[in-house]
Amino acid sequence: MDVICQAKSGMGKTAVFVLSTLQQIDPVPGQVSALVLCHTRELAYQICHEFERFSTYLPDLKVAVFYGGVNIKVHKDLLKNECPQIVVGTPGRILALAREKNLSLKNVRHFVLDECDKMLESLDMRKDVQDIFKLTPHDKQVMMFSATLSKEIRPSQTEESHCHESQSVCKRIFKKVPDTDTVKGISTEWCPMEIYVDDEAxxxxxxxxxxxxxxxxxxxxxxxxxxxxxxxxxxxxxxxxxxxxxxxxxxxxxxxxxxxxxxxxxxxxxxxxxxxxxxxxxxxxxxxxxxxxxxxxxxxxxxxxxxxxxxxxxxxxxxxxxxxxxxxxxxxxxxxxxxxxxxxxxxxxxxxxxxxxxxxxxxxxxxxxxxxxxxxxxxxxxxxxxxxxxxxxxxxxxxx
Structure with missing residues (x-):
């Protein structure tokens, strides 16, 4: 099930997608099955640590984190010698590795955006996220999380949205099949489960x-x-x-x-x-x-x-x-x-x-x-x- 989720800070959003991913993942040696994107290197490091902590008793599962500020050759060598099944990183470095064919995303089954509103508000980061998304299969689970999700970026806010650009970006990221695709005459336009805090208080x-x-x-x-x-x-x-x-x-x-x-x-x-x-x-x-x-x-x-x-x-x-x-x-x-x-x-x-x-x-x-x-x-x-x-x-x- 695909989901966009809002919850207050400090109440366990990271644990939700970490445990959910570990519960569902079927690790295959040499294949990246889960990809988690976030907006800062410190957060990427922290999320990777949480995956490692919760996967202590999954000895065959490998987790790695990739972000800028580190010589890219180090990351290329790691991917060549010991490809992880779970990859955490910042969009810029992940996209660079994918474009240079060092990181294959064709087998990704779980796609996670943490602090998704922050990544969508930056034009450069938004484009990187979209380009990465296009390199992953249509058939995957998508999860997005943040404490703050304005109505303008929520997928359900279509006609009501006054910020069409932000709204359309979110719809494009979530869209797994072209809008024109149909199955037996039924539209297959995709919509996630949306979980929001009904009262900002x-x-x-x-x-x-x-x-x-x-x-x-x-x-x-x-x-x-x-x-x-x-x-x-x-x-x-x-x-x-x-x-x-x-x-x-x-x-x-x-x-x-x-x-x-x-x-x-x-x-x-x-x-x-x-x-x-x-x-x-x-x-x-x-x-x-x-x-x-x-x-x-x-x-x-x-x-x-x-x-x-x-x-x-x-x-x-x-x-x-x-x-x-x-x-x-x-x-x-x-x-x-x-x-x-x-x-x-x-x-x-x-x-x-x-x-x-x-x-x-x-x-x-x-x-x-x-x-x-x-x-x-x-x-x-x-x-x-x-x-x-x-x-x-x-x-x-x-x-x-």
């Missing part, structure tokens, strides 16, 4: 506490330092709007004795993945990032997200804050508001998702945004609670 995470702070641009650094010193956090992600701001804020935090790392598109792929793995494994507690990690990335210990810079849209806001409070856990999202355009985005978020985001109070109850066990985190940090004097805070655990 349901897209917000119930365990996520959301607040804003109104301040001037020049006050952001001081306020951020105060928050990091006062809040109890397992891990925190701080979102900024540009590569230069990410690098500068990371430098300032380190100067203030907050051991942060940053991830942005200006880094080499090797360095980005190294830092991503380190943060995911808990080696660092503070991550400064652009929207490169705003979608799909699952770091289970993140319980606080700070929007140092307001995102450009309500959709981006939803994806960013969804890095905290995942899988029903508690979390806290704090957004800095410093100009009129920030206010506009915040108002849009509140009206669209029917939430009341209040100003951050002077005192906030830790139990409303954190359900971590202090002893467990302390152990992970190699600390012992018995050596700490007075109340235990993350500042003590992190910077002792």
């Amino acid at each position: 349901k897209l917000t995470l119930h365990g996520l506490v959301q607040h804003y702070i109104k301040l001037k641009e020049e006050e952001k650094n001081r306020k951020l330092n105060d928050l990091l010193d006062a809040l109890d956090f397992n891990q925190v992600v701080i979102f900024v709007k540009s590569v230069s701001r990410a690098a500068e804020l990371d430098r300032l935090l380190i100067e203030c004795n907050f051991p942060s790392i940053c991830i942005h598109s200006g880094m080499s792929q090797e360095e980005r993945l190294k830092r991503y793995r380190g943060f995911k494994d808990g080696h660092s507690r503070i991550l400064v990032a652009t929207d490169l990690v705003g979608r799909g990335i699952d770091i289970e210990r993140v319980n606080i997200v700070i929007n140092y810079d307001m995102p450009d849209s309500a959709d981006t806001y939803l994806h960013r804050v969804g890095r905290a409070g995942r899988f029903g856990t508690k979390g806290l999202a704090i957004t800095f508001v410093s100009c009129s355009s920030d206010v506009d985005v915040l108002n849009n978020v509140q009206s669209r998702f029917e939430i009341d985001i209040k100003q951050l109070p002077e005192q906030i109850d830790t139990s409303t945004y954190s359900n971590a066990i202090v002893e467990d985190i302390a152990f992970a940090l190699g600390q012992r609670l018995s050596c700490l004097d007075g109340p235990v805070t993350w500042t003590k655990l992190l910077y002792r």
Whole structure:
């Protein structure tokens, strides 16, 4: 069954298509049976890891990930020597390998797009996805997933859509046979099962506490330092709007004795993945990032997200804050508001998702945004609670 599915962030969309694919796949040596496309290298790496984790007891199944920033010869050699049955990757690298005949897609039975709306909104990526789709068989399962699916890209939105281009793209991607094909006089135009959240208010995470702070641009650094010193956090992600701001804020935090790392598109792929793995494994507690990690990335210990810079849209806001409070856990999202355009985005978020985001109070109850066990985190940090004097805070655990 083919499906386009919407569900809130942090509720297991990746597990749905990973387990569904593993349940159905009939691996044949030397043939790619499943193809998963996503928009960033970090997300591709994470999805590949999930396939590997869930296929532990499927010893004959091989999974591989392909993305740019890595010498393409490495990928060509891998495909030549040990062709995987499941391929995960970004559209640009997958298309390059397919066009050069290093990657055969003629036996693909499962075609998955994660964060599909993000891939369809970029003209270049959209074209790559379409070209890849044309290289796969008509007879396959197609699955598309995202937390945000505008009506303009949904296959069922035909006459109602005001954005015909986006709508027609989605229909073309899903279309498996020409519209003129018929079977015994019956049209065979294909339509997927469409699963949507009927009320956008349901897209917000119930365990996520959301607040804003109104301040001037020049006050952001001081306020951020105060928050990091006062809040109890397992891990925190701080979102900024540009590569230069990410690098500068990371430098300032380190100067203030907050051991942060940053991830942005200006880094080499090797360095980005190294830092991503380190943060995911808990080696660092503070991550400064652009929207490169705003979608799909699952770091289970993140319980606080700070929007140092307001995102450009309500959709981006939803994806960013969804890095905290995942899988029903508690979390806290704090957004800095410093100009009129920030206010506009915040108002849009509140009206669209029917939430009341209040100003951050002077005192906030830790139990409303954190359900971590202090002893467990302390152990992970190699600390012992018995050596700490007075109340235990993350500042003590992190910077002792």
